[in-house]
Amino acid sequence: MRVLVTGTAGFIGFHLANALAKRGDEVIGYDNINDYYDVGLKLARLKFAGFSTDEITTNRLITSKTTPNLKFIKADLADKTTLDMLFKEYKFDCVVNLAAQAGVRYSLINPQAYIDSNITGFLNILECCRHNATPNLVYASSSSVYGLNENMPFNTHEAVNHPISLYAASKKSNEMMAHTYSHLFGVPTTGLRFFTVYGPWGRPDMALFLFVDAALKGKSIDVFNHGKMRRDFTYVDDIVKGIIKCVDNPATPNPAWDAKAPDPATSSAAFKIYNIGNNSPVELMEYINAIELKIGREISKNFLPLQAGDVPATFADVSDLVADFEYKPNTSVNDGVAKFIEWYCEFYGVKA
Template sequence: MKILITGTAGFIGYHLANRLTQRGDQVTGLDIINDYYDPQVKYDRLKSAGINTDTIAYGKPVKSNTHDNYQFIKLDLTDREGLDKLFKAEQFDAVVNLAAQAGVRYSLINPQAYIDSNIIGFTNILECCRHHKVGHLAYASSSSVYGLNEKMPLSTADNVDHPISLYAASKKSNELMAHTYSHLFGLPTTGLRFFTVYGPWGRPDMALFLFTEAMLKGEPIKVFNHGNMVRDFTYVDDIVEGVVRVIDGPPQGNPEWTGANPLPDSSVAPWKVYNIGNNNPVKLLDFIKAIEDKLGITAEKNMMDIQPGDVPATYADVQDLIDNFGYKPETSIREGIDAFVDWYLDYYDVKRGNTSH
């Protein structure tokens, strides 16, 4: 297939582009490469995929020098004309929209970034998919949409109308916007609620990266909610496997759906929402212990109150993923953390001679 993946200088997008390229799809990666976190990590991800970052210029595709079936283009999702030109030229079979302004806490500081990227940018993606007859749009939603929900495990069958951050609200909005396009224009769309993704090439603003960095520097780590957090940490390869299976199985519409009893995660339209999570919640202090064991370092912990916008617990119900695709994420925390730490030590030691950056 010809597939567009937005956000390929990002964490999940980088891994997904590699996977689809390796299986033989024609992949176009897109990213604006903003400075929300260290852009060097983003450029190095692209270099790892064979992109000569010295030749990147806005709006100009760059071919990978290691994969004949991969190209990258620097483009902003808010650039409607640029996106339309790309869609017209490439005629994509499928689109995976992973580009977004990420982060719960940052949405309290810079809400406009979330409107620009996650609302306006996503509208432009929907419009391009509609007008250029894309066969399937899969897009990143988030476990954050569950907001104040407390019934565990968190299920796509439950109402999610109480988000507690603008980031979460923007992701819930994406699901609603996608439904209208599925209903009005017959565009198959699938929303993917990711649960705390971690692994090699991970985001520097996320807990695993921050904890590892601080421990190696001998600095204290910030432990929010006094350690009473529970997260369904999901290894990036498991996320990618789920996304690939979903791409290959666009929704057809649920013939049993009825407006008299409207299920929140499907529709008569070709629209569906899935959780992709490990289905195995882990206490934050156990997560930290696994990092300590791998590094051979005991962390100094600053116990802090829960941050505004954070939820105390996540736990994914993935029964739909099992039923429809025969798939369930299974990488253990120990395996995943070991792989991340090995990558981290290699990346910073080899590239910069030390673990500071």
């Protein structure tokens, strides 16, 4: 297959692009390499994938030195001219849109970034898919869309009308925009609501990275909601397996869809929403304990209230992914955390 993966310098996009290329797909990576977090880490991911960082310049398509079927272009989703050029030249079999302005807390500080990337950028992707008859669009949504909902496990067949951050609102907007294009223009779209993804090469603004970084530097960590958070932590390899299932299986219309009792997760159009998570929420303190177990010492903790925009718990009902694709995450928190710490120590040249 010929696949466009946006957000390739990002955490999940990096892992997905490499996995698709490894199995033999022709992959075009796309990323603007913004400075939301350490650009050096993003460039290191690309270097690990075989790209010469000296060759990375805006709007220049380059080829991996180690994986000839993996290419990359530095460009922004707002750059519709470059997107149009790529779509016309490569006629993608599938587009996986993982490029987005991430982060719940940052959306309280810089809301415009979420409109530019998550709304305008996603519209450009939809327009390109529409005008090039792209047979499959898979895109990143988020567990954040569940907002004030406390009915767990979170189920895609229930409405999500109460987001509590602009980031979450932008992701719900993506789902509604996707449905519009599926209905009006026949673009098959699959939205994936990710649940707290972690693992090697992870983002520096995520809890695991922050905790490990502080612990190995002998600093204390901030533990919000006084440690009473529960998250459906999902290891990145398990996430990638789920995404690839959706790459290989475009959404189809639900013949049983009833407009008088509409199911939010399906449609009479080729539209589907899945939760993609571990289906096994873990107490934040247990997550921290997994770090302490690996590094062999206790971490000093600052217990703080719940932050604005955060939810106290997430829990994914992944029964649809299981039923449709036999999806089953199998990486335990202890194993996943240990793998992250091993990567961190090697990458930064430190000892646990």
